[in-house]
Amino acid sequence: MTTAMRCCIMRGVLTGSDVPASPRAVWRRDREKYEEACILSDSPSTSMLEAGAVMGLLPVALAQSLWLRVAGGRLPEPLGAHAGWTGDLAAEPLRLLVTGDSLALGVGCSAMERSLAPRLAYSLALRLRRRVEWQVLGGRHWTAAELLRSLSLHGVPAHDIGIILLGANDALGLTGIGRWRREFGRILDHLEAAGGRLIISSGVRNQRPHSGLPWPLSALLGERGRRLDQAAFDAVRSRPPSMGHTCLHLPIAAGELMPHLQRDGFHPSATGYARWAHWLVQRTADEWQALSCAMPGMDQAS
Numbered sequence: 051m052t053t054a055m056r057c058c059i060m061r062g063v064l065t066g067s068d069v070p071a072s073p074r075a076v077w078r079r080d081r082e083k084y085e086e087a088c089i090l091s092d093s094p095s096t097s098m099l100e101a102g103a104v105m106g107l108l109p110v111a112l113a114q115s116l117w118l119r120v121a122g123g124r125l126p127e128p129l130g131a132h133a134g135w136t137g138d139l140a141a142e143p144l145r146l147l148v149t150g151d152s153l154a155l156g157v158g159c160s161a162m163e164r165s166l167a168p169r170l171a172y173s174l175a176l177r178l179r180r181r182v183e184w185q186v187l188g189g190r191h192w193t194a195a196e197l198l199r200s201l202s203l204h205g206v207p208a209h210d211i212g213i214i215l216l217g218a219n220d221a222l223g224l225t226g227i228g229r230w231r232r233e234f235g236r237i238l239d240h241l242e243a244a245g246g247r248l249i250i251s252s253g254v255r256n257q258r259p260h261s262g263l264p265w266p267l268s269a270l271l272g273e274r275g276r277r278l279d280q281a282a283f284d285a286v287r288s289r290p291p292s293m294g295h296t297c298l299h300l301p302i303a304a305g306e307l308m309p310h311l312q313r314d315g316f317h318p319s320a321t322g323y324a325r326w327a328h329w330l331v332q333r334t335a336d337e338w339q340a341l342s343c344a345m346p347g348m349d350q351a352s
Contacts, residue, residue, distance in 0.1 A: 124314075125157050125158055125312060125313075125314060125317055126157075126160075127152075127155050127156070127157055127190065128155070128156045128157070128159050128160055128161050128162045128164065128165055129160065129161055129162060130161050130162025130163055131162060132155075132162065132185065132186040132187075133183075133184065133185040133186070134168060134171075134183075134184060135171075135181060135182065135183040135184065136168065136171050136172045136175045136181070136182055136184070137171075137172075137175030137176075137179075137180055137181040137182050138175075138179070138180075138181055139181060140181075141175075141179060141180050141181040142180055142181065143180065143181050143182075143183055144174065144175075144178065144180040144181065144182045144183070144210055144211070144338075145182075145183050145184075145185075145208055145209040145210045145211070146167065146170065146171050146174065146182055146183065146184040146185070146209065146210070146211045146212075146213070147184075147185050147186075147187065147206075147207055147209035147211070147212045147213070147241075147246070148166060148167040148170070148184065148185070148186050148187075148188075148212075148213045148215065149186070149187040149188055149197060149212065149213070149214060149215070149241075150188050150192065150197065150213075150214055150215030150216045151188060151189065151190065151191070151192045151193075151197075151215060151216055151217075151218055151219050152188070152190045152191070152218070152317065153166070153215040153218070153253075153254075153317070153318075154166070154167070154186055154187070154188035154213075154215045155186060155188045155189075155190060156186075156323065157190065157317050158311075158312045158317030158318050158319055158320075158322065158323070159318075159319060159320035159323055160320070161320075162186075164320040164323060164324070165186075165320075165323050166213075166215075166323045166326055166327055167184045167185075167186045167213075168184055169323060169324055169327035170184075170213070170327040170330060170331055170334070171183075171184035173327055173328070173331040173335075174211075174331060174334065174335060174338075177331065177332075177335040178335055178338065178339070185207050185209070187200070187207060188215075191219055192216070192219060193216070193219045193220045193223060193225060194216050194220055194225065194230055194233040194234050194237060195225070195229075195233055197216065197237060198233050198236055198237050198240070201237065201240040201241075202240070205244070206240050206241060206243070206244035206246075207244070208244060208245055209241070209244065209245060209246050210245065210246065210247055210248065210338075211246070211247070211248045211249075211250070211334065211338065212241040212246040212248070212249045212250070213250050213252055213330075214237065214238075214241075214249070214250070214251045214252065214253075215252060215253055216234070216237075216251075216253060216282075217253040217254070217275060217278045217279065217282070218253075218254075218275075218316070220278055221271050221274040221275045221278055222271065224274065225278070227277055227278065227281050230278055230281050230282075231281040231282070231284060231285050234251075234281070234282050234285045235285045235288075235289075238285065238286070238289065238297060242292070242295055242297075246295075247294055247295050247296070247338075247341055248295075248296050248297075248298075248334070248337055248338055248341060249295075249296070249297045249298070250297075250298045250299075250300050250330075250333075250334060250337075251282050251286060251297075251298070251299045251300065251301070252300050252301055252302060252326075252330055253279065253282070253301045253302075254275075254301060254302055254303075254304050254307065255275075255276075255279050255301035255302065255303055255304060279301055282299055282301075283299045286298065286299040287299075293345075294341065294344070294345045296337055296340075296341055298333075298337065300330065300333055302326055302329055302330070306325060306326070306329060307322045307325065307326065310322030310325060
């Protein structure tokens with residue numbers, strides 16, 4: 051481990067916390083979490099031989115996870131405001147909220163206008179002929195618990211369409227699947243209670259080990275990410291029907307973004323965010339128009 055990495059750990063940068071942590075404490079904490087994830091996995095297909103092989107590679111995976119946190123921390127957040135509007139000023143307003151982790155913040159591109167939220171707002175304004183007022187609410191290292199805490203303490207910005215980008219930090223931190231599903235469901239509750247009529251969960255779905263990261267960390271995070279993705283889908287699917295509200299789980303396949311990742315192998319470039327917005331806008335526009343047809347007075351009410 052390099053001197054620079056030791057200093058980062060001592061400052062608590064690698065843990066995503068403001069509380070200083072010793073290298074030994076960070077290593078012990080992460081090792082215990084990875085052991086729990088590998089040995090106590092609820093996947094019946096994991097054999098003792100496979101578990102033993104993964105256990106033997108834990109030191110490598112842990113070192114790689116520390117590297118990933120350092121590399122991701124080096125990418126700056128894009129310059130620009132976290133709110134704006136686009137479209138015809140005289141048109142009916144449509145409020146878009148994008149919330150979550152560093153993907154919501156647009157880490158990986160140089161300017162906020164090239165991130166997902168304003169690109170999606172611009173495309174929706176064209177398709178729906180609306181003035182789209184967009185806002186970003188997020189934190190670089192936010193997990194579902196931290197987003198939920200922010201919504202509970204500070205309230206939810208008014209919005210009509212809410213986009214949730216979460217899961218990466220929960221996968222890296224090995225959040226329990228049951229806890230993730232409960233917290234995700236409560237986030238959906240908060241967004242709907244604040245006026246959200248169309249709520250979309252749109253993380254990144256890994257169909258196989260994360261090829262943008264080194265092995266064996268890619269296999270561990272890929273498996274954990276798949277389980278979190280399934281839990282998010284279950285949380286969305288289990289919501290009771292509600293007149294005038296739609297909740298969807300629309301993650302983009304990792305393969306769509308793979309050619310457009312930054313040097314950390316994790317965050318999209320500006321081109322990657324543009325591809326994500328292009329992929330997401332058609333379904334978002336269609337679902338909003340379907341809601342408008344079902345409730346003709348909805349647009350005026352917003």
